[in-house]
Amino acid sequence: MSRIVKAASAQMGPIPKSQSRKQAVSRLVAMMREAKGRGAELVVFPELAFTTFFPRWMIEDEAELESYYETEMPGPETAPLFEESKKLGVGFYVSYAELVNEGGRRRRFNTSIIVDRNGEIVGKYRKVHLPGHSEPQPGRVHQHLEKRYFEPGNLGFGVWRAFGGVMGMCICNDRRWPETYRVMGLQGVEMIMLGYNTPFDHTGHADIDGLTSFHNHLSMQAGAYQNSTWVIGTAKCGKEEGSSMVGQSVIVAPSGEIVAMAATLEDEVITANCDLDIGKRYRQTIFDFARHREPEAYRLIVERKGAIAPPEN
Template sequence: MARIVNAAAAQMGPIAKSETRKDTVRRLVEMMREAKARGSDLVVFTEMALTTFFPRWLIEDEAELDSYYETEMPGPQTQPLFDEAKKLGIGFYLGYAELAHEDGRKRRFNTSILVDRSGNIVGKYRKVHLPGHAEPQPGRTHQHLEKRYFEPGNFGFKVWRAFGGVMGMCICNDRRWPETYRVMGLQGVEMVMLGYNTPYDHTGHKDIDSLTQFHNHLSMQAGAYQNATWVIGTAKCGVEEGSNMCAQSAIIAPSGEIIAQAVSLEDEVITARCDLDLGQRYRQTIFNFAKHREPEAYRLIVERKGAEPPPEA
């Protein structure tokens, strides 16, 4: 019997700086209802889905900076999202900025959670691969200060058994790094959920930035295919506070094929019937890690690091 997860990606249009949590949660609830009406078991929201992408600005006032972070989840302003999920019987992935007090100090993370159909948090992830800068860069209309406002995640890449399969999470820039998918792939991941807020000018080099849409899909499709997993990538898009954001949210099969894609620059729900057993075929054939992967070869390469290079042919 096939293991089906009816999944949705809930792409978000811009969130204005003036938009309140209540306004934003209302938008998320509406998309959750649409996803459920279309038969979805799980809806994937985007990275930092509760606020505008504040790392585009230098914020020196501590109280202002703190206002963008969640200190508890759920909290009073996000509880309606959990209540609606429980009422509808639908799970969700949600990205947000997290402020935690751990190890005797204030810590900031770019975080996502996985919530089951009963409204309970079953998994939590903190973004590992932080892009951008710690200090403002001259000549940029919009900054990219994730390294200033977050520290790298300390949970690693875990997987969780939920929705009848093995689920994984990552966030935005994580999608570009093959080890993100491979670490989860080695744990048998069957569906990877990720949200992203990607501006078109994120590198500052026009030749690279002009390929933003291509690289977005390339990295997710490669990760899906090479690790025999479904990937659901959900964007924050449109022109947000003057910054152009990448769209094209997508649901990608273990074959690497895009089977559903958003077409707008606004709030938009896309859905797909995801057969988790499809990944099994790839894990039993092309990407049978036990039979075909050679970790010993990687060890030898590491051990030889620093040795004299081979003579040129």
Template sequence: MTTRSLTVAAAQLGPVPKSASRPDTLARLIKLLEAAATEGAQLVVFPEAALTPFFPHWLVDDDNELLSYYEQSLPSPDTRELFDAARELRVAFVLGYAERTDDDRYFNTAALVDETGDVIHRYRKIHLPGFQSVQDGAPFQNLEKRYFEVGDLGFGVQSWRNTTIGLAICNDRRWAETYRVLALKGAELVCLGYNTPASTPHLTESNDLTDFQNHLSMQAGAYQNSMWVVGTAKAGIEEGVAQIGGSVIIAPSGEIIATARTLGDELVTAEIDLDMVMRYRRDVFNFEQHRRPEHYKSITEPHPRGNTR
């Protein structure tokens, strides 16, 4: 019996400084894409907001500067070269970016681009962390609620190369609903980019747990929903903010198959067994046979809202 397999790569990025031009950053992405193709990767996952520094980490006073961080279309003139490279290499990719719509709405978005360079699926981040207003005294900001709207596309899936793929972004990974909804829609592989600070100014007690909790959330989601997860970081010290790395490929067993070892540009590649999803869903988490949501007690009080990233 032939096993369905796919070679995937997490293309971790080191810091993207404000001084970097879009072509400079794009050249780094293309270099990782080319390296992935050399290693036989068929799908490459880039980080959240891969094209720019993560600008919600500071207050942007200048409107022209703020707008420069968003893309109004994909491929845009500034990103066309990446799409052309994917077409030439016959490699698909997931790209996180800041999206500005034609009617001036703003989202933290990820796009799935197939090996012909066409955008075949798009997701807009739902679980926005952080704050709307500046937090006085904080060493850095997290103003996602200021610069992005809550995603309006829901958690969708896309079939590609006989694989059902779902997308998520950063803070989404902390919420059980992310993986469960995607699993219920048939997702076998979840691709997730993140920009996560190494410290949390308003919850310093968790600082030593950041790397652990990053992997914990993705491993739990993968295991409890019998799916593969590829998590890709933007890492290192970017505009004064230290960000974790730990880009990772996780199996439906919850096991880490491969992980990044640096805080710079690094490629993490693995051949994954997609039929492992079927085996775990048949023999461990068979939703149809064992899941009984009609017997769950109603939640009468909401959980206190947290603002951690």
């Protein structure tokens, strides 16, 4: 018997700096309603979905900087999304900037959550692989200061039982790192949700940046195939405050095939019937970790480290 999750990727066009949280949330609610109209039970929203992508600027005023962070979830301005989730019986994933007091100090994370069909949070993840810089780089029109405004996540790559399967999360740059998928894959993940805000000039090297769209899909398709999991990648895209960001939101099957893709750089909902048992077949054949993966080989490599000198930077 197939286990079908009707899932939606709810891509967002640009969020201007002048747009309020209330306005951004109303866009998310509208897309959730559209997804429900298509029969979806789960919606994946982008990274930092409530505000413009503020790490593109050097922000020295502390009050201005903190205005981009959430201190509670849901809060007064984000609560309508949770209320609509419960009303419609549609769960969701969303990412936001989180400001918390932990360990006796104020900490900032790039965070995502999974919310079930009752509007209740069932899982939280904090972005591990932070790209960019901690200090402004000379000659750049748009900065990429995630390392300044966030610290690496401290929750690891967990999985949660929800929507009839094993669900996982990651955020943006995490998708480029194979260990992101493998850690969840070793826990039997069946669907990974991820949001991203990826500019076309993120490295500052034209030969690499020119392949942004290719690398975007390459990483998600490889992660899905090599770990026998569905991957739902959702962009915030288009020209936001002068910065061009990649779209191409996708739903990727455990085969590595793209089964749905956004066609615009605006608010757009795409859906697919995701059969979780497709991943099960791949885990029982090609990627049967228990039969075919050889962790002992990795141990030997670690023990022999230094036998081959690493390249100089």
